Every structure is written in C-alpha cells, then in structure tokens.
Amino acid sequence: MRIVLLGCPGAGKGSLASLILEKHHIPYLSTGAYFRKEVADNTDLGKEIKHYMESGLLVPDSVTMRVASKMLEAPENENYLLDGFPRTVNQAMMLDELTTKLGRPLQVILNLYVKDDEVVYRRLTGRQICSKCGAIYHTRNHPSKVEGVCDVCGANLVIRKDDQLESVKIRLNEYYRLTEPMVDYYKMKGNLIELDAELDSEVLLEEVNSLLEKYK
C-alpha cells in the first residue's frame, strides 16, 4: 500500500507513523529525515535546505521534488508511508504525475488535523533534542531524568531552534496557507481520510488499521 501522511507541525505524525509501521512493515519515506541528512552532510542541497529551515520557512518545490523523485524511483519503495511531502497543491499534482508514471499511484491520504492551534504551541515549544544522539524530550510530557541532560548518552539537551514559539507560529501559518488547498484537492479526488490529532494514538491506529484492511 502507498500512503501519504499529512498533518501540521505538532500533530503527532511521528508517533502515528511508528505505530503504522510496526504493524504494516512498509518503508517509511520521510523527506524531513532526508533533508536533515543532507544538512548534516553539508551538501549543496543541504546548505539550501538549512537556509529555509533556519528561517522557519518551507523548502521550495524545486528542491523538495529533487528529494522526492530520488526516493520514489527506488525499486524497494514500491509500497511506503510518505511523510513530510507533499505540502502544496502544486507538489501534490507533481506527485500524482510521478507516481502514475511509475505505475504506483497513491492509495490513501491520511490527514491528521488539529482543531486548535494552542494544542500545537503547547506540544512544540517544550520540545528538546539531544545535541549528540538526537533523542527527543519534552519539558512537560516527556522530561529527561536530569534537567537538560540526555538519559541515553548524557549529552546536553537543546531546544530545537525551529520549535521556538515565533518560529512555530510561522511554520503553522505557512502550513495552513499552503496545505489547506491541498487537503481540498485530495478531498475532491476522493482518497482523503481525516483523523483527529487529539485522539489517543492507539485509538487512531485502530481507525487506520480498519481503513487499510482493504488495501492489503
């Protein structure tokens, strides 16, 4: 099955994705992870991406499509859960074109939606990341045992720069501006499924599993 997972920053896509993958064993394609790898490797593409991320802006389509084509053309990625892409109507249309050309059209679009922006602010502004191993903590929901120190490797925790409140607001506004029309696009095509992001993740998983039964 080929699934796209949509959701604003802080909707909890990461947790839902892990639960889906645990159950369905398909490749997880995250443009975000690929972007971060490019940044870490300090490639030309990575430097471009870094500039946009640090400004709290979305990476432009031309760059994102380069990443997406690479991932989706790989023979081992016939089935997948796609996360972090597409983000605009334009990208969605390019993705449809690409997947049709590959003979692997998209089957299900899951949209994890948040009714109230405050939920996102609460969830994201407390997030900390280990400067060494990348483990993720949250000052309220999932604090480290010793404040500011990673439980796993003992290195310092830092607040992710793009998680600070102003930056979160920019990302959220960008998301709504660009993504809402895309959600309508998929609604029109008839393969969109809406999921309430404030539901417990196990409840969400059950809902998703019963939906995916018919694509097995």
Ligand SMILES: [Zn+2]
């Ligand atoms: Zn660590």
